[in-house]
Amino acid sequence: MADLLRVADLGLSIGGTRLLSDVSFTLSEGEVVGLVGESGSGKTLTGLTVMGLLPPTAEATGTVEFQGNDLLTAGPEELRRLRGSELSMIFQEPRASLHPARPVGKQIVDVVRAHEQVSKAVAQDRACDLLAQVGLPNPRRTLSAYTHELSGGMCQRIMIAMALVCEPRLLLADEPTTALDVTIQAQIIELLRGLAEERGLTVLLISHNLGVVSDLCSRVITMYCGQVVTVDRTDHLLRHPQHPYPWALLQASAVDLDTEREHEWTGIAGTPANPARPPVGCRFHPRCPHRTETCESTSPDLVAAEGGGLTRCLRHEELTLSGVSA
Numbered sequence: 001m002a003d004l005l006r007v008a009d010l011g012l013s014i015g016g017t018r019l020l021s022d023v024s025f026t027l028s029e030g031e032v033v034g035l036v037g038e039s040g041s042g043k044t045l046t047g048l049t050v051m052g053l054l055p056p057t058a059e060a061t062g063t064v065e066f067q068g069n070d071l072l073t074a075g076p077e078e079l080r081r082l083r084g085s086e087l088s089m090i091f092q093e094p095r096a097s098l099h100p101a102r103p104v105g106k107q108i109v110d111v112v113r114a115h116e117q118v119s120k121a122v123a124q125d126r127a128c129d130l131l132a133q134v135g136l137p138n139p140r141r142t143l144s145a146y147t148h149e150l151s152g153g154m155c156q157r158i159m160i161a162m163a164l165v166c167e168p169r170l171l172l173a174d175e176p177t178t179a180l181d182v183t184i185q186a187q188i189i190e191l192l193r194g195l196a197e198e199r200g201l202t203v204l205l206i207s208h209n210l211g212v213v214s215d216l217c218s219r220v221i222t223m224y225c226g227q228v229v230t231v232d233r234t235d236h237l238l239r240h241p242q243h244p245y246p247w248a249l250l251q252a253s254a255v256d257l258d259t260e261r262e263h264e265w266t267g268i269a270g271t272p273a274n275p276a277r278p279p280v281g282c283r284f285h286p287r288c289p290h291r292t293e294t295c296e297s298t299s300p301d302l303v304a305a306e307g308g309g310l311t312r313c314l315r316h317e318e319l320t321l322s323g324v325s326a
């Protein structure tokens, strides 16, 4: 499959503070890929960089190639056009992204009419179709509802409907289920899975939750302290992590290998390193049970690992880290 997105050596500073370094990964057409890591590891900033939604004081280096065009050198007009036609992003708190004092139907109609030169009546029919496609019962009635009349899961379905207006090729979903209860989380994940399969939509699912990611994604990118530390197939990552960080994430989240669901989050010992002041050497070394003196002084590159993935661990060839036990 052709690469839809190719991020290479991405670095990002905001207001002179370095927050992302050497972020590299690819997404193929139609792939659903997870981007995981603890809070502050740089997942959202990576998504916002792809969308061109950074604050004015941001400076990005490297390349973010989408369908062969470098988004980092694209002008604001071109980025706006892409966001209106090829790229969409949904966020953690859907209610916060919707206007509380306007019926949701009007808000979807606005988005439709911002993209297509159609009458209000046609835009309303399109809004209704979209609500049906994201599994909302009674779409006509939902169009006239306000957010306070809808559940969090319904609001997220509406945000997904809005993200689909432009029929994007790539959907960035930033913690789309975190604010929802477990049953609704599963329904939203099923919806995303269906959309990816039926539309060939490429999805980058940003989450700290390995259970959610392992349910939906064929590959997983792990970030720590502003860097990508592994890229691997999900099944391989769960059984044979090639880096002590995803290994620790797996142990801490206790993913059950039989169901591939996360049942408890206990956290990793130690404090996440701050990307603005990263440790010398391997950024994970202060929390790594396998560190050596070399890890304290030598920065590892992202290199090929056993199983076909990539890892940023100096000791990956000698360590045998087994995944979580069922």
Ligand SMILES: Nc1ncnc2c1ncn2[C@@H]1O[C@H](COP(=O)(O)OP(=O)(O)OP(=O)(O)O)[C@@H](O)[C@H]1O
Residues within 6 Å of the ligand: 014, 019, 037, 038, 039, 040, 041, 042, 043, 044, 045, 046, 055, 208, 274, 275
């Ligand atoms: N606009 C900004 N200005 C300065 N620092 C920022 C800005 N946005 C994010 N950061 C910092 O960059 C780092 C990465 O943030 P980011 O939001 O990408 O992390 P994350 O992995 O998505 O975490 P979370 O899961 O909590 O959303 C954090 O240390 C954060 O405080």
